Amino acid sequence: MSTFPGPAPASGTVTLLFTDIEASTRLLHAVGDAYRDILALHHRLLRQAIAAHSGWEVDTAGDGFFVSFQTARKAVEAAAAAQRAFHHQTWPEGAKVRVRMGIHTGEPTRTESSYVGMDVHLAARVCGAAHGGQVLVSGTTRRLLGQDLPVDVDLQDLGSHRLKDIAEPEQLFQLLIQGLPQDFPPIRAEAGRIHNLPVPDQPLIGREKEVEAIGTVLREPGTRIVTLTGPGGTGKTRLALAVGLDVGPSFEDGVCFAPLASIGDPALVIETVAKQLGVPENPGRPAMDVIREGLDNRRVLLVLDNFEHVAEAAPQVGELVRYCPRLAVLVTSRVVLRLAREREFPVPPLPLPGNGMRPGPRDGTGSNGTTNGRTGGVPDIDQLLSHASIALFVDRARSVRPDFALSEENAAAVSEICRRVDGLPLALELAAARIKLLTPSELLRRMDRRLDFLTGGSRDAPERHR
Incomplete structure (x- = not known):
């Protein structure tokens, strides 16, 4: 436990900061005895930033720090100040010291000298998802910050991610610090499961066989594109939603629904897909590259609804399945996409009764006194x-x-x-x-x-x- 002199720990809502030197064991092997001096310098720089922003050092273990702040802004200011100090410092033996940081706001239970509770664990996991030199911020902290960001810093949405031992996916943001590196590899966490299928307000009737047949095809590992075709009004969208719900458990990373009826420009299809997937915007990079990086090797079903409006974008769908090996695409369209590995499934109208029953002068009886081909005027x-x-x-x-x-x-x-x-x-x-x-x-x-x-x-x- 640290004996760092500082203000008493806050209670109620607090913002927690966890820090950790990336690859510290490898650094120790590389610099030998100089590691002691590096660690002492690291501690001094970090504690200066903490003290300057009224933080309380809850705990220190090796090269890791656990700090609390009374406000989210103070935590962000301290993290930015510490990263600047680390970046501009000349380290012994020419070492490269990169510190990852995670910030989360919550209401942990206060003990005599520390905090306990899930918010503490979440803050630690946010830190663990970062790379050296990177500061990650939880969605809760981002909401509390609002527009109250310090000068020379900004926040970039990195999307929803599943952190180890945390039940629900967490929205994560990267703190962008002016003058410091901002490009990092994908964060060290699993992306959260996607599920944005609209919930139909009425039951699907008469399509049980189709749902089963299409689901069987989609579950096959080699299936990449299935297109439900048919004229308007055959129920392609409703069928696709039912199929998505049915096969959802087979796609461990989720099912994404992308409605395209309102998209007039085929060039906007990939941007629309990125938005529905929850892939964060990355100015200056093509949306296709961002999607490919976000999906990577994830098992996802992408439902593209009403594709006939943007049929010229079909080659982009083909590119998606080429570069995302575990992605499957379910398309509704009046026409096929004419892509390799596409499988068409025509959606027929619903079965009709026979012609034996025709309405006569009244609702119930045909002119010949028969109903549904049966005599006696009694329909089955x-x-x-x-x-x-x-x-x-x-x-x-x-x-x-x-x-x-x-x-x-x-x-x-x-x-x-x-x-x-x-x-x-x-x-x-x-x-x-x-x-x-x-x-x-x-x-x-x-x-x-x-x-x-x-x-x-x-x-x-x-x-x-x-």
Whole structure:
């Protein structure tokens, strides 16, 4: 335990600084007995910076320091001052001494002469993720700093990373100190698991076989690109989301969803992907290089939605899978990308009921007195509901009219509605939304009169779905 004279340790919210000389054992072997002088000089320079910024030396072990500050700004100022002193110092034997530092703010439990708790462990892990000469700052400290940064320093977002023995990924930032080196290798931590798939607000109906088949293909180690193709309204996006949720556990580094419908310029696709992946911006470097470095050998599923809008960017997708060996890409598009190693999976409309049931003067009975090919005017409701198109229509109708049910009276009209829209899921959902005010037979008659009747959907639905 250190006997460094300084202010009493703060309680409540404190900012913790951990420091450590990089490769100190190798340095000891290189300089021999001079290491004692190097260590003494290191301690003196660091303690000067701590004292100048009202820090309290909690503990010292070998070349490592544990320090607390009452404010995040003081901790950052002390770290910057110490790094400047280390950088400009002429060390014995011409040694190169590089010190890594980590800063985190929390509310650790105060003991008589120290602190304990998870915040202490997190601060130590932040330090352990840094390289010599680098200062890393936790997301909590960054938020507390806000715009209150000292002169000549800035913060660079390094993204979310998983630190050893810490349950949740931590957002990390690098302290950029003017006049000192700012380019370091990737930090010494595993990047956090990616998961930004939107959560659908309604169940997927009638696509169980497709989810299983596509999932089986994506789980194969050699699969790189799977493209779900089909005209608008077949439910490609919804199917891709279901597949992403299904195969997610097989991709240990996560699933990333990148919507492209609003992107008009193919040149912006890679920047959009980088943003969705959480890869930090690095001015002056191409986004493709930053993504390749961030993904490296990580097992990630990238979902590119509505790629037909930016089809000219297809070669960039091919480049991604070439340089990221464990990346798999799931694409939704009206057209194939025409890339090597691409596997197409056409998405068909939902299965329709047979033509035996036609609506007659009333909702329930055809002009020949048969329903669904059966005599006696009694439709087989269970059999009709086994058709995914009808099951989807009924489910969505119930979301706007809870008492709606498929019955002998409306079965023929519902079946005909499904046939009129060719079993397209989007059209079925738009039609079902009208059941709030119309019976199936009334809806069918209006569809006869107006081809554009099925427009307008949920206000929060994508524009292409309204």
